[in-house]
Amino acid sequence: xxxxxxxxxxHSLLPPDPQLQVKALETILSEKGLIDRPALDAIIDVYQxxxxxxxxxxxxxxxxxxxxxxxxxxxxxEAVLGEMELSGRQGEHVVIVENTEDTHNLxxxxxxxxxxxxxxxxxxxxxxxxxxxxxxxxxxxSVLAEFGLELPDSKKIRVxxxxxxxxxxxxxxxxxxxxxxxxxxxxxxxxxxxMIGTGLPKDxxxxxxxxxxxxxxxxxxxxxxxPETG
Amino acid sequence: xxxxxxxxxxxxxxxxxxxxxxPVFKEGWHGRALALTLxxxxxxxxxxxxxxxxxxxxxxxxxxxxxxxxxxxxGLANLLVSHxxxxxxxxxxxxxxxxxxxxxxxxxxxxxxxxxxxxxGPTRRKVxxxxxxxxxxxxxxxxxxxxxxxxxxHTRLPYYASGKKGRIIACHDAHIxxxxxxxxxxxxxxxxxxxxxxxxxxxxxxxxxxxxICLDLFESYLExxxx
Numbered sequence: 001x002x003x004x005x006x007x008x009x010x011h012s013l014l015p016p017d018p019q020l021q022v023k024a025l026e027t028i029l030s031e032k033g034l035i036d037r038p039a040l041d042a043i044i045d046v047y048q049x050x051x052x053x054x055x056x057x058x059x060x061x062x063x064x065x066x067x068x069x070x071x072x073x074x075x076x077x078e079a080v081l082g083e084m085e086l087s088g089r090q091g092e093h094v095v096i097v098e099n100t101e102d103t104h105n106l107x108x109x110x111x112x113x114x115x116x117x118x119x120x121x122x123x124x125x126x127x128x129x130x131x132x133x134x135x136x137x138x139x140x141x142s143v144l145a146e147f148g149l150e151l152p153d154s155k156k157i158r159v160x161x162x163x164x165x166x167x168x169x170x171x172x173x174x175x176x177x178x179x180x181x182x183x184x185x186x187x188x189x190x191x192x193x194x195m196i197g198t199g200l201p202k203d204x205x206x207x208x209x210x211x212x213x214x215x216x217x218x219x220x221x222x223x224x225x226x227p228e229t230g
Numbered sequence: 231x232x233x234x235x236x237x238x239x240x241x242x243x244x245x246x247x248x249x250x251x252x253p254v255f256k257e258g259w260h261g262r263a264l265a266l267t268l269x270x271x272x273x274x275x276x277x278x279x280x281x282x283x284x285x286x287x288x289x290x291x292x293x294x295x296x297x298x299x300x301x302x303x304x305g306l307a308n309l310l311v312s313h314x315x316x317x318x319x320x321x322x323x324x325x326x327x328x329x330x331x332x333x334x335x336x337x338x339x340x341x342x343x344x345x346x347x348x349x350x351g352p353t354r355r356k357v358x359x360x361x362x363x364x365x366x367x368x369x370x371x372x373x374x375x376x377x378x379x380x381x382x383x384h385t386r387l388p389y390y391a392s393g394k395k396g397r398i399i400a401c402h403d404a405h406i407x408x409x410x411x412x413x414x415x416x417x418x419x420x421x422x423x424x425x426x427x428x429x430x431x432x433x434x435x436x437x438x439x440x441x442x443i444c445l446d447l448f449e450s451y452l453e454x455x456x457x
Contacts (some may be wrong), residue, residue, distance in 0.1 A: 011308050015324070018297070025266055025306065025307065028321070028324070029315075031325060031326035035269045038340035039269050040269055046253050047254060048261060089346075112327045123237065124248050126247055128298050131244060133238060136238045138238075147247050148247075157441040157442070158426075161445045163387070163404075164386055166424075166446045
């Protein structure tokens with residue numbers, strides 16, 4: 001079969017509407033016996049209903065309560081997570097980085113959207129946006145300010161750009177207000193953003209800051225025309 | 231040559247936090263696009279590095295115009311055609327050609343999804359050589375003009391961190407080298423290092439020059455720093 005030099009642009013043959021693109025690809029692949037539709041439903045079910053930030057929050061809460069666990073987690077997270085059967089696609093090699101009095105950690109993937117899927121699920125739109133990918137390494141402090149987090153100059157920021165197959169999870173500092181809390185009551189303080197580094201643990205009784213949240217996909221606020229990228 | 235995906239350090243627009251409120255898949259087709267990409271990947275004709283490269287090699291206009299999952303779909307379509315699993319005519323007709331020759335493939339079944347996702351694709355490999363660098367070493371990263379990144383060649387050294395000085399803070403053993411793997415030239419495993427840079431060394435106008443940026447970089451991206 002001839003190898004068309006224009007293979008790279010075969011995508012332009014798809015219909016413009018992405019919903020129809022999905023339908024076309026699904027139909028073709030299914031008719032050719034290359035995919036099994038129930039497998040697609042199963043994949044969606046895993047990421048929609050089974051895997052999410054509650055898994056990472058469990059680990060953080062346990063590390064807060066159990067110093068021996070925390071020590072092993074920071075030293076050899078891959079073995080610990082493997083024993084807990086929490087490794088998997090996009091989390092085969094995980095490193096846990098600890099926030100301290102002196103240092104705040106922030107995770108990004110400037111080249112695509114690498115993220116610890118087995119611990120946090122699928123990344124939110126802003127994590128995949130051009131704006132975050134562009135600015136997190138250059139202007140982490142102003143990025144954090146947009147999440148309502150102002151760090152003092154005395155605190156160093158360490159940004160982790162996930163450029164290979166190591167995935168990073170932030171272990172936030174335990175708030176003093178959580179003294180005495182256990183189990184779910186403690187876990188509920190651990191927000192997804194606190195494990196990415198764009199937030200801190202938060203009293204679950206307090207609602208998220210009031211902000212207008214326009215649709216990130218159609219927001220004109222971007223300087224670049226593409227708010228979401230892979 | 232810098233491709234549009236390599237955008238770290240560029241000025242950008244406002245970030246719109248969701249504070250955990252956004253649904254996992256904002257549109258029904260988002261989940262479907264992700265599932266299709268994973269299921270087609272499970273056929274084993276290409277690897278994750280090739281998948282990333284397919285998205286990076288989209289024409290710049292398309293890369294900049296497409297939303298996240300549109301890039302996934304476009305990359306998938308191009309891989310399906312270049313690997314001769316789907317023809318251009320089939321893409322155009324939006325259905326399979328009944329006269330196309332059968333393809334010997336083993337599609338991912340629903341029963342295997344959980345196990346396949348749990349296994350993932352570990353990239354650590356054993357190599358016979360010793361690592362060139364140790365923790366604490368100062369290194370300089372290759373500049374992209376030195377040939378790490380040829381046009382349309384995949385690399386995981388971002389432009390903003392190329393030609394800069396940093397310090398080794400971790401050795402993560404040897405891993406598959408994406409620069410080779412993405413082009414089906416073998417796994418070519420190399421030692422992977424955590425390399426720490428000072429913000430002031432990467433950006434003349436850093437917000438806080440003592441802040442740090444850490445990247446995971448392969449041995450061939452690095453040279454010992456001559457002081």
